[in-house]
Amino acid sequence: MSMEHQLFGDSLVVRLSGELDLVAAAHFKELVDDYLDWGKIRHLYVNLEKVTFLDSSFLGALLGRYRRISQIGGQVGLINPPGSLRPTLELSGVFQLMAEYPSEREALSAG
Amino acid sequence: MSMEHQLFGDSLVVRLSGELDLVAAAHFKELVDDYLDWGKIRHLYVNLEKVTFLDSSFLGALLGRYRRISQIGGQVGLINPPGSLRPTLELSGVFQLMAEYPSEREALSAG
Amino acid sequence: MVRHNRIVLEMESIPENVGVARLMVAMLAAQADFTVAEVDEVKLAVSEAVTNAVVHGYNSQPGHTIRVEASLEEDTLRVVVIDYGRGIEDIALAMQPAVSSDPERMGLGFCFMQTHMDTLHVESAPGKGTRVEMTKRKGMERVPSTSGN
Amino acid sequence: MVRHNRIVLEMESIPENVGVARLMVAMLAAQADFTVAEVDEVKLAVSEAVTNAVVHGYNSQPGHTIRVEASLEEDTLRVVVIDYGRGIEDIALAMQPAVSSDPERMGLGFCFMQTHMDTLHVESAPGKGTRVEMTKRKGMERVPSTSGN
Numbered sequence A, B: 001m002s003m004e005h006q007l008f009g010d011s012l013v014v015r016l017s018g019e020l021d022l023v024a025a026a027h028f029k030e031l032v033d034d035y036l037d038w039g040k041i042r043h044l045y046v047n048l049e050k051v052t053f054l055d056s057s058f059l060g061a062l063l064g065r066y067r068r069i070s071q072i073g074g075q076v077g078l079i080n081p082p083g084s085l086r087p088t089l090e091l092s093g094v095f096q097l098m099a100e101y102p103s104e105r106e107a108l109s110a111g
Numbered sequence C, D: 001m002v003r004h005n006r007i008v009l010e011m012e013s014i015p016e017n018v019g020v021a022r023l024m025v026a027m028l029a030a031q032a033d034f035t036v037a038e039v040d041e042v043k044l045a046v047s048e049a050v051t052n053a054v055v056h057g058y059n060s061q062p063g064h065t066i067r068v069e070a071s072l073e074e075d076t077l078r079v080v081v082i083d084y085g086r087g088i089e090d091i092a093l094a095m096q097p098a099v100s101s102d103p104e105r106m107g108l109g110f111c112f113m114q115t116h117m118d119t120l121h122v123e124s125a126p127g128k129g130t131r132v133e134m135t136k137r138k139g140m141e142r143v144p145s146t147s148g149n
């Protein structure tokens, strides 16, 4: 797993790659919560393009961040999830809560 | 591990990729010995470009094929071994016995 | 292709070992020529079961042992995940979707195991531990079957 | 980064499991931030030791057990490979480079283990089995040390 992030105004883009399980979930939660605690962001875009695996621990961390961000009126978007992850994402219901974008540019300009 | 091969006259090119251990050694031995048993080849070129790991079992299989091919006056060449494999190849002494080529084309035209 | 194999993994209860178990079972499935999609499903099920042992069985405390038994018999992969931790009071309840004892979690672990494996069987004794047994046959339409006791 | 971990693998004596052991130990080394080059060295040493268990310990017969114990203690990785097979009559002789009981093999296995790990210790009893213990510290210039008994 590896994780990069970049701030665009009040939008945080997090780029993840590899296998996302409870280890990645903990790192992701810490990173995003830090920005939220300091009131630095309102929107979160998670780039899943290079992710090869994700499980319910990571989905839980994603949903948890969604809850905090909804409370402050922000939105959470998913960028380019690979087809192999789609069944898992669909089963978890995240597509009902988060918009999907084909690229970071489109996510940021829609936000 | 995966293995492909192609015949150019009496020269056999074997393209290997991934991790080469005793499993790969057995497949490699079977393939090359089959061509040798039928008298179909005189030279062997082993393309190592996409190999990420090799151990002494594979080196043993390589040396064993070298012995058979030397007996019929042929030659064995190594194509483009990655830098990470160099220490292992050097320690095994194969470079004293087999020529090294930067590409299949150069191996085949030198042969 | 491998038709018979058995691998047992005993490891510390730390989050980083979930990936080790996942990869070990994935390699076993790949040895038997399970498809890439089937291997992915097995990885998800194993990830969920081993994560539960770490997070619920041992309350995320290191220093405990998780045992993963994986075996291959012709077309069938069997995986057993065992912890000697907290145990589950009401297995039928715990296995329901969206039921979790942890607000940060989704309660989808058992649901993913059920969806991606052919059989799932859970045994547990409060204070003694939990044993999750799953099987998957390759090249099959999945017929989920579930039982708990 | 992981500072303490322990994983035990018990598996069938088949060639395909050499890669499983190699990957398991590589993941452990990677958890402790061993460099890519160090991980490669560990993989080679493990590959040689487990291959010896399959090929020599059990004469390439399946159905026997190989045990691999890998542990991490701060900067040091310890790997123990055990078989309950043929055993080695003369360990000092067997460990010499280019000495092999099999004409298709190079006799470089112990040599690679010695070159790539910091310590190597072999115990064996004919008819009872062989135990190879190796350690490697990360970020070290290698100071090979060898002993047999």
Ligand SMILES: Nc1ncnc2c1ncn2[C@@H]1O[C@H](COP(=O)(O)OP(=O)(O)O)[C@@H](O)[C@H]1O
Pocket (backbone or CB within 6 Å): A056, C048, C052, C053, C056, C057, C058, C083, C085, C086, C087, C088, C094, C095, C099, C100, C101, C102, C105, C106, C107, C108, C109, C110, C111, C130
């Ligand atoms: N190995 C275990 N030990 C103790 N309790 C467990 C174990 N596995 C599952 N449980 C209980 O079952 C519940 C449901 O598990 P699961 O469906 O995987 O969802 P989640 O892990 O998201 O909570 C858990 O919240 C926990 O209370």
Ligand SMILES: Nc1ncnc2c1ncn2[C@@H]1O[C@H](COP(=O)(O)OP(=O)(O)O)[C@@H](O)[C@H]1O
Pocket (backbone or CB within 6 Å): B056, D048, D052, D053, D056, D057, D058, D083, D085, D086, D087, D088, D094, D095, D099, D100, D101, D102, D105, D106, D107, D108, D109, D110, D111, D130
């Ligand atoms: N686990 C083992 N059980 C029995 N004999 C062994 C074992 N490991 C090594 N040996 C003996 O030691 C010799 C040297 O081993 P090694 O240096 O690895 O070279 P190779 O495997 O190429 O023969 C082997 O040929 C074998 O006779």
